[in-house]
Amino acid sequence: MFGKRIDYAGALGFIAFMAALPLVFGGNYLIGVLTVSVIYGIWAVSWDFMSGLTGRENFGHSLFIGVGAYTAGFLNTKFGLSGWWSLPASMLVATLFALIIGLPTLRLKGPYFALAMLSGAVIMQRLMLIFWEQTGGEEGINGIEPLIRSQLGFYYFALAALVLVTALLLALARSHWGLILRAIRGDEATCQAAGINVTFYKIASLVISAAFAGAGGALYAHYQLQVSPQLFAVVTSITIITMVYVGGMASIYGPVGGAILLVLLTELLRNFGEWRLMIYSCTLIMILFFLPNGLIAPTWRRVKARLGRPE
Amino acid sequence: MSALLEVSGLSKHFGGLQAVKDVSFAIEAGEIVGILGPNGAGKTTLYNLLTGFIPFDSGSVVFKGRDLRKLSPYRIAGLGISRTFQLCRPFVGMTVFENVIVGGLGASGGGGSALDAHAHALLKQVGLAGKEQLAVETLSYGDQRRLEIARALAAKPALLLLDEPFAGLGSGEIADLSALIRSVHADQGLTVMLIEHKLHEFMRLVDRVIALDFGEIIAEGTPEDIVRHPAVIEAYIGRGDEQAEEQTDVA
Numbered sequence: 001m002f003g004k005r006i007d008y009a010g011a012l013g014f015i016a017f018m019a020a021l022p023l024v025f026g027g028n029y030l031i032g033v034l035t036v037s038v039i040y041g042i043w044a045v046s047w048d049f050m051s052g053l054t055g056r057e058n059f060g061h062s063l064f065i066g067v068g069a070y071t072a073g074f075l076n077t078k079f080g081l082s083g084w085w086s087l088p089a090s091m092l093v094a095t096l097f098a099l100i101i102g103l104p105t106l107r108l109k110g111p112y113f114a115l116a117m118l119s120g121a122v123i124m125q126r127l128m129l130i131f132w133e134q135t136g137g138e139e140g141i142n143g144i145e146p147l148i149r150s151q152l153g154f155y156y157f158a159l160a161a162l163v164l165v166t167a168l169l170l171a172l173a174r175s176h177w178g179l180i181l182r183a184i185r186g187d188e189a190t191c192q193a194a195g196i197n198v199t200f201y202k203i204a205s206l207v208i209s210a211a212f213a214g215a216g217g218a219l220y221a222h223y224q225l226q227v228s229p230q231l232f233a234v235v236t237s238i239t240i241i242t243m244v245y246v247g248g249m250a251s252i253y254g255p256v257g258g259a260i261l262l263v264l265l266t267e268l269l270r271n272f273g274e275w276r277l278m279i280y281s282c283t284l285i286m287i288l289f290f291l292p293n294g295l296i297a298p299t300w301r302r303v304k305a306r307l308g309r310p311e
Numbered sequence: 312m313s314a315l316l317e318v319s320g321l322s323k324h325f326g327g328l329q330a331v332k333d334v335s336f337a338i339e340a341g342e343i344v345g346i347l348g349p350n351g352a353g354k355t356t357l358y359n360l361l362t363g364f365i366p367f368d369s370g371s372v373v374f375k376g377r378d379l380r381k382l383s384p385y386r387i388a389g390l391g392i393s394r395t396f397q398l399c400r401p402f403v404g405m406t407v408f409e410n411v412i413v414g415g416l417g418a419s420g421g422g423g424s425a426l427d428a429h430a431h432a433l434l435k436q437v438g439l440a441g442k443e444q445l446a447v448e449t450l451s452y453g454d455q456r457r458l459e460i461a462r463a464l465a466a467k468p469a470l471l472l473l474d475e476p477f478a479g480l481g482s483g484e485i486a487d488l489s490a491l492i493r494s495v496h497a498d499q500g501l502t503v504m505l506i507e508h509k510l511h512e513f514m515r516l517v518d519r520v521i522a523l524d525f526g527e528i529i530a531e532g533t534p535e536d537i538v539r540h541p542a543v544i545e546a547y548i549g550r551g552d553e554q555a556e557e558q559t560d561v562a
Contacts, residue, residue, distance in 0.1 A: 176416055179405075183413040186402030193362065193396075195388035195417025195466055 002308045010300065011163075011253075018159055018260075022152060031155050035223055037263035038158045042165055042216035044243040044255035049169045050209035051241075052250040053178060054202055055185035056106070060117030061240050063101075064094040064210040066124055066232035068217025073141035073227040083147040086218040094214025098207045106202040109188070118234065125232035140228030147222040158219055162256065165212050170252045172208075181205055182250070246287055248297025257296035313376065315340040315502055316361075316470060321370035323360055323526075330356040332526040333370070338470070343496055343503045345517035347510075347537065349546055353526035354506045355397060358472050362394050363387040375469065388417060393468035397475045397506075399455040401447040407434065407458055408443035414465035426465075433461040437491055453484040457491070464495060471495075473505045477512060485512050492516060514538065522546070 018038070022031045043065060051058045068090035075081040075089055101120050105113040128135045135141070148154040172178055180201050183191050191198050221227045239262070247258025265283065269276040287295055314337035323331040331353045338344055346354050359365040361372055363384040372379040379387055388394075402410050411430040434440055437457040442450070450458060456476055463471055476492070477485045489512050495501050507513040514520075514534040522530040522543045529542040537543055 176412070179409055179413055180416060182405055182409075183402040186404055187400045189364070189384075190396070190400045190402060190462075191413070191417075192364070192384035193388055193394050194414045194462065195385050196413070197383075197385045197417075 003304055006304050006307055010303075014257075015159070015163055019156065022155060028151055031151050033263065033267050035151075035155045035158050036220075037260040038155070038162045039216050039220050039223065040240070040243060040259040040263050041162045041256040042158075042219070043213055043240050044247065044259040045162075045166050045169055045252060046209045046212035046216065047240050048244050048247075048250065048252055048255045049173065049212075050202075050205040052244060052252070052255070053173060053181035053185065054205060056202065057114050057241070058117045058206075058209070058237075059114045059234070059241070060119070060121035060237055061209075061213055062232050062234065062236040063097060063117060063121040063124055064213035065217040065220070065236065066121070066128075066227075066229075067097050068094050068214030069221040069227040069231050070128070070135070070141070070217075071214070072218035072221040073144055076144050076222075077141055083145055083222050086147075086222060087215050090214040090218035091211040092214075094210040094217070095207050098210035099203070102203040102206040106206065107199050118237075121232050121234060121237060125229045128229040128232065135229075138229065140226055140230075142226040144221055144225045144227070146225060147219075154223065158223070161215070161219065165215075166253060166256055169208075169212075173250075173252050177201075185250075242284060244294075246284070246295050248294030251294070251297035254294055254297030254300070258294065261296070314338055315375065317371075317373040318361070319371050321357075321360060321367055321372065323356060323365065323367050330526050331360060331367070334523075334526070334528055335370075336521055336528065336531065338502060338504065340469075340502050341500050342519060343492075343505065343517045345513055345520045345534070346504060346506045346523060347508065347513070347520050347543070348523035349508065351525075352523040352546075354523055355474060356526075357523070358394060358474055358506065361387075361472065362392060385417060388466060388468075391467075391469035392472065393463035393466045393470070394472040395459045395463050395474055395476065397478060399452070399459050401450075401455060401458060401462070403448055405447060406443065407439060407445050407447055407450065410447055410458060411461050411465050414462035415467070418466040418468075429467075430461075430465060433464055436495070437461045438487070453480055453488075456480065456484075456488060460488075460491065460495075464501075468501070470502045470504065473503065475506050475508075477507055477509050485509070489516050510538070 018034070021034060043061060047058060047061050050056070071090040071093045072086035075085055076083055097120070101116050105116045129137055146154065148157055180191070180196055183196070184198055184201060188198050217231065243258040243262050244255040246262060247256065248254030266280060269279055272279055291298065316338040318337070319335040321331055321334040334357065346357065348354050356365065360367045363379065363382050363386070366381065374390060374392060377390065402413060408430060411433055412426060415426045415429060434443060437460055439454060439457055439461065442454065447455070447458065460476070473492070476488055480488065492503060493516065496503055505513065505517060517534060520532065520534055520537040521528055522537055522540070524546040529546060530537055530540040532540070
């Protein structure tokens with residue numbers, strides 16, 4: 001019980017910290033960086049729910065992000081729908097893509113799911129260029145309206161979305177649903193012998209993961225006010241997986257910290273000019289080498305253990 | 312009264328290998344039946360066919376009056392057939408208690424405090440009380456076998472299929488585990504099928520033996536009859552060198 005109270009205190013502290021940052025330092029530049037970091041947080045936490053818990057690694061999370069963002073772009077610019085329609089619509093479209101890829105590949109053992117996700121993202125990126133008349137090609141879709149006029153207001157909205165998504169996924173992960181997903185990671189055959197419909201749980205988890213990634217994509221579209229095929233890039237998926245590893249796989253809250261940390265690190269290193277990527281990569285390699293279980297979640301567990309005997 | 316499980320004309324081949332050939336038998340509720348046979352006789356394949364992990368070519372399996380043809384493993388488990396695996400396959404990365412809870416989730420659908428209480432009772436029954444919060448990886452081999460049985464029982468099955476529960480155990484552990492199997496059988500009137508080729512304990516535990524060789528039933532009867540049956544003696548003594556080491560024919 002005490003451990004749980006520390007968790008709540010930690011979560012509140014984190015939210016207060018994130019909310020206070022732009023008020024203390026101010027400046028649109030910082031607000032922009034924080035907004036991007038919070039959206040990456042949504043992507044990382046949604047990746048972790050499916051792939052971290054079940055161990056089925058998704059190398060094409062950018063597919064869901066891209067289709068979510070393009071859905072927002074199309075609805076807003078071509079059909080003139082208000083930005084508020086973007087969120088549910090992008091979740092729906094991402095869900096559809098999750099079913100198209102998940103239904104045939106998640107029944108199978110082996111690398112088919114990971115490969116299908118990777119190819120799906122690459123194919124969608126190409127399709128955006130091939131059908132340039134509709135999609136705007138390399139330029140993408142421009143002139144998307146902001147969801148909330150004030151930049152600070154939008155940041156708080158994105159932060160609230162991150163908190164909501166994380167709380168929801170954390171509650172699911174700590175329920176019997178999460179227990180089953182972790183059991184699937186442990187041994188699928190034993191799950192089936194225990195009467196668990198493994199395929200259903202894997203596909204349903206992918207759908208949940210995709211829906212939130214898509215919503216994050218829509219938020220990103222309404223922040224950048226444009227979308228481009230670059231959203232589908234494989235490097236986005238790899239960045240998200242790195243954030244999850246740094247945060248602590250399967251902990252759900254860890255990847256949020258991992259995402260914010262890495263986005264801020266990227267910005268802080270801008271002063272180093274051309275050395276930036278090298279320092280960034282070395283830092284990552286050091287973290288993953290010395291802390292194979294990640295940085296954020298194991299650190300939090302140690303803090304908890306020191307503050308009092310957890311549960 | 313019809314039997315709990317009725318298998319007739321069951322066959323399965325893998326390429327040119329006839330793994331199970333025209334096997335027919337029936338299991339009555341409340342029995343403990345042993346499946347005996349040398350390596351490669353088709354014992355584990357038979358289990359995989361009964362539990363839906365491998366589809367069969369021909370024949371039929373009827374459980375509680377229901378045809379199991381083409382049902383997926385989780386549906387068959389849901390109907391009340393629980394199995395263990397020859398190699399322990401616990402859910403790694405989880406605690407002992409969580410392993411048993413997952414075992415019961417498929418059957419109960421919801422879980423809740425009844426499932427928690429059931430899991431605690433099962434762990435006590437199999438002798439793992441006090442080890443609930445340990446990570447499964449840290450358990451000894453014998454304890455993993457006990458956990459495997461607790462996990463299978465958590466689904467409240469009508470029929471329990473044990474695949475070489477004594478493999479790799481010392482004689483003391485075998486005696487304990489036999490006592491456990493006897494007690495679940497006696498307490499809950501559970502029907503048990505048991506694959507084994509450690510003859511000694513096995514013969515004291517079961518009511519009836521079905522002997523397999525090359526995928527076919529070569530003999531059926533009480534343990535006393537089976538050990539004197541010429542076909543069984545031939546299958547065992549004739550290839551005595553092969554029976555020493557059980558290889559891992561994984562499910």
